[in-house]
Amino acid sequence: MARRAGFDRHLVSPLVSFRNVSYRVGGKDILRDFSLDVDAGETVVLLGRSGSGKTTALKMVNRLLRPSTGAVLVEGTTTTNWDPILLRRRIGYVIQEAGLFPHFTVEANVGLVPRLEGRPPQDIRARVHALLEQVGLPPAQFAARYPRELSGGQRQRVGVARALAADPPLLLFDEPFGALDPVTRVELQRQFLELRRRLGKTAIFVTHDVREALLVATRIALLHNGRLAVLATPSEFLKAQGEEARAFLSCLDTQVMPA
Amino acid sequence: MTPDLARDIADLTVEHLVLVGVAMAIAIALAIPAGILLTRRAPLQRWVIGFANVMQTVPSLALFGFLIPLPLIGGIGKHTAIVALVLYALLPVLRNTLTGILGVDPAVRESAIAMGMTGRQLLFEVELPLAARTILAGVRVATVTTIGTATIAAAIGGGGLGVFIFRGLASVDSTLILAGAVPAALIALLADGGLGWVEKKLSPA
Numbered sequence: 001m002a003r004r005a006g007f008d009r010h011l012v013s014p015l016v017s018f019r020n021v022s023y024r025v026g027g028k029d030i031l032r033d034f035s036l037d038v039d040a041g042e043t044v045v046l047l048g049r050s051g052s053g054k055t056t057a058l059k060m061v062n063r064l065l066r067p068s069t070g071a072v073l074v075e076g077t078t079t080t081n082w083d084p085i086l087l088r089r090r091i092g093y094v095i096q097e098a099g100l101f102p103h104f105t106v107e108a109n110v111g112l113v114p115r116l117e118g119r120p121p122q123d124i125r126a127r128v129h130a131l132l133e134q135v136g137l138p139p140a141q142f143a144a145r146y147p148r149e150l151s152g153g154q155r156q157r158v159g160v161a162r163a164l165a166a167d168p169p170l171l172l173f174d175e176p177f178g179a180l181d182p183v184t185r186v187e188l189q190r191q192f193l194e195l196r197r198r199l200g201k202t203a204i205f206v207t208h209d210v211r212e213a214l215l216v217a218t219r220i221a222l223l224h225n226g227r228l229a230v231l232a233t234p235s236e237f238l239k240a241q242g243e244e245a246r247a248f249l250s251c252l253d254t255q256v257m258p259a
Numbered sequence: 260m261t262p263d264l265a266r267d268i269a270d271l272t273v274e275h276l277v278l279v280g281v282a283m284a285i286a287i288a289l290a291i292p293a294g295i296l297l298t299r300r301a302p303l304q305r306w307v308i309g310f311a312n313v314m315q316t317v318p319s320l321a322l323f324g325f326l327i328p329l330p331l332i333g334g335i336g337k338h339t340a341i342v343a344l345v346l347y348a349l350l351p352v353l354r355n356t357l358t359g360i361l362g363v364d365p366a367v368r369e370s371a372i373a374m375g376m377t378g379r380q381l382l383f384e385v386e387l388p389l390a391a392r393t394i395l396a397g398v399r400v401a402t403v404t405t406i407g408t409a410t411i412a413a414a415i416g417g418g419g420l421g422v423f424i425f426r427g428l429a430s431v432d433s434t435l436i437l438a439g440a441v442p443a444a445l446i447a448l449l450a451d452g453g454l455g456w457v458e459k460k461l462s463p464a
Contacts, residue, residue: 062373089375099370103388113374162374 014073015040015170015202016061021070023056023226030056032226033070040169043196043203045213047248048223054206057223058172061204062091074170089113092163092171092201096178098155100147106132106158107143113166131161136191153184160188160195173205177212189215210248214238222248264438267423272442275419278337278409279446282344283402290349291394294356295382304357311350319408322346323415340409340417347408348401355397359390392461399454406447410439 014037023031031053038044046054059065060072063079071078079087100109108115110131111124119127129139135157147155156176163171177185189212196203196216207213213220214234222230222237224244232240238249297304317325322343326333332342363386371385387394413421423439426432 064369064373085375085377087375088373091373093370093373095366095370095373097366099364099366101367101371101385102364116375116380 013039015075016204017073017076018057018060019071019073021057021060021067021072023053023060023065024068029226031067034223034226034228035070036221036228036231038202038204040202041200042218043205043216045205045207045217045220046223047207047210047213047220049208052223053226054208054223055174058174058204058206061170061172062088062093089117089166090168090170092166092168093174094156094159094163094171094176095174096176097152098147098159100155100158100162102147104146105143106137106145106147106150107139109147109158110161110165112162117166127165128161131164132158134164134195135161137161151184152180153188156180156184156188157191160192164195164199164201169202171201171203173203175206175208178207178209185212192216210251268420268438268442271418271420271422271439272446275406275409275421275443276446278340278344278412278417278419279402279405282341282405282409283348283398285341286345286348286401286405287352287398289345290352290397291356293349294353294394295360295387297353297357298360298386308350308354308357311353314346315350319343319347319411320414323411327415335416337412337417339415340412340419344405344409344412348405351397351401351404352394353397355393355400356390359393359397360386362393363389392458395454395458395461399451399458402450402454403447406443406450410443 016038018034018036021031021034022029030051034053034057036044036057046057048054056065060067060079061074063082063084066080071080073079074082074087074091101112104112107125107128110128114124114127129143132139132142137154137157142150142154142158147158150158159176177188180188193216195201205213205216214237217234219231219233220237221228222232222240222242222245229242229244230237230240237245240246240249293307297307314322323340326339326343327335333339367385367389368381371381376384409417409419410421410424412419413425420439420443423435427435427437427439
């Protein structure tokens with residue numbers, strides 16, 4: 001039976017649970033026997049190289065992909081038993097380059113999910129303006145603009161506001177700051193931490209940047225060739241001994257010596 | 260120009276516009292939904308585009324001739340002419356609907372799905388608006404070609420400005436040929452300009 005109700009007010013723990021998940025496509029194992037629980041309020045970072053399976057794992061949470069074997073549970077219900085539309089409207093999703101609708105204004109982009117949910121227009125407007133303030137884009141200046149009139153960092157802020165619009169308890173981030181210049185990137189990372197402190201959302205965050213992982217994570221799940229290699233808090237991760245963990249940590253040691 | 264000739268030009272121009280208008284309306288009504296359907300049925304794309312391509316390569320005079328002996332859609336007169344014009348107009352509209360929708364940025368499509376849009380919402384709120392310019396460009400090409408091709412409809416009794424052209428050819432009267440060709444060319448230019456203007460007005464993707 002498809003689950004029809006939204007999330008319960010007091011959140012079930014774990015909020016998201018990967019249970020022995022594998023994903024095969026074209027004879028290739030993208031994800032192998034992956035298990036992970038994400039509790040309410042956590043920010044779990046899926047860290048790994050390109051092709052490690054981290055984005056695949058993320059896309060199973062809002063059922064953009066289905067596991068070949070195993071199951072992904074959201075709020076205790078297997079994603080395949082969720083009505084996918086309801087599931088997705090309860091999960092915020094932020095991707096690289098934001099994926100904004102080019103033919104919608106900033107206001108229409110951010111207000112999309114509340115509009116799909118049939119909320120009254122004046123409520124949507126108030127909500128959108130409050131969110132734009134929160135992500136540092138004054139609505140008077142930005143609400144009527146189109147995505148092509150924004151910088152990369154501004155677009156990404158709109159993407160975050162859009163993901164928050166329906167007040168979802170869970171947010172998914174797929175390398176959200178990957179395409180930004182380093183200065184903007186740090187600004188948005190700080191803002192992410194600030195929003196998390198204020199809103200207390202649960203987040204699953206995909207990145208290949210170990211600094212970013214250490215900065216935003218409450219726990220880091222390191223993936224290597226589709227397997228979970230390390231699962232640790234950031235401070236434990238710094239001491240991790242596995243080969244792949246050391247490979248990532250060695251990125252932190254690089255000293256730059258001006259000539 | 261005699262008043263008689265002027266009145267004939269006006270009448271045949273109207274007839275020509277009706278031929279083109281009806282043919283384009285049918286072609287659009289068939290090709291856009293078919294194009295949308297094809298974006299959901301990838302294996303069919305080759306076959307349907309192939310058919311439409313073949314239709315385009317058949318010389319127009321031959322196509323009109325082929326249709327005459329066919330039951331229901333064939334015979335002499337306007338309806339046969341319209342069937343032939345529709346067959347020509349299908350391809351540009353169909354192909355542009357397909358390329359327009361398939362050309363929507365995959366990241367935009369993915370975020371639409373991830374935000375919980377239904378298939379219908381994805382189509383009407385994202386895919387069609389973003390493909391609108393491309394689809395309209397196809398409609399424009401098809402319309403301009405149809406205005407030209409419709410002059411041949413007179414060969415099978417379809418009427419329109421082609422009547423002058425065939426009459427002029429038969430009587431080696433260049434004035435008559437021009438009386439058909441010049442208004443047809445003007446209509447084509449106007450249609451091209453008008454649809455081009457609408458195309459620019461649509462928000463760029």
